[in-house]
Amino acid sequence: NAGVTQTPKFRVLKTGQSMTLLCAQDMNHEYMYWYRQDPGMGLRLIHYSVGEGTTAKGEVPDGYNVSRLKKQNFLLGLESAAPSQTSVYFCASSYRVRAGGFNEQFFGPGTRLTVL
Amino acid sequence: SQQGEEDPQALSIQEGENATMNCSYKTSINNLQWYRQNSGRGLVHLILIRSNEREKHSGRLRVTLDTSKKSSSLLITASRAADTASYFCATDASVDYGQNFVFGPGTRLSVLP
Secondary structure, eight states: OOEEEEEOOOOOOOTOOOOEEEESSSSOSSSEEEEETTTTOOOOEEEEEEEEEEEEEOOSTTTEEEESSSSSSEEEESSSOGGOOOOOEEEEEEOOOTTTTTTEEEEEEEEEEOOO | OOSSSEOOOOEEETTOOEEEEEEEEOOOSSSEEEEEEOOOOEEEEEEEEETSEEEEEEEEEEEEEEEETHHHHHHHOOOOGGOOEEEEEEEEEEEEEEEEEEEEOEEEEEEEO
């Protein structure tokens, strides 16, 4: 049981390049999330998904796209990377929201992205 | 502004002492969760407290929730060097992008040996 995995762990891009970050979970969770974390700050939600084939924008979606073609995978794409996208990216997953509110989120180890 | 905000931003204590971190939030909640993040790692869930609960324990962790004051506290007793990490509270909130789960900026805890 691997939990939540992210690839790659590190990446350096030049401005204007594109890349895709892959998140995979083996817990059969309905919900998946992409966050970015900048130095000294909490997590900011980029996009999220409440099920296969559905995605929604979070707090900071500009410059990113996502896809959830399979329940276990959630992809984050940067079409034209900018230095402002230098950050650590975390993927998380959880069971769907129930009557008691949001459930515990399980996090991946993160991807450290630098855009030059 | 953040739904949840931790206080203090940074805390430094000696091993064996207790550490208390506070979280304030703005709107009504269903539950409040605390997470720990070791340097360079992903967040790990510590404890969830529901809006109808006032106190919850897990090992050396004690969480309280006061919905009238819209605040929560995390107490770590008999701290160890391994407790050095950032601690975040998170709550559900109705924000511009829908009903979602929002993290505060965190408290950086340093436990000195």
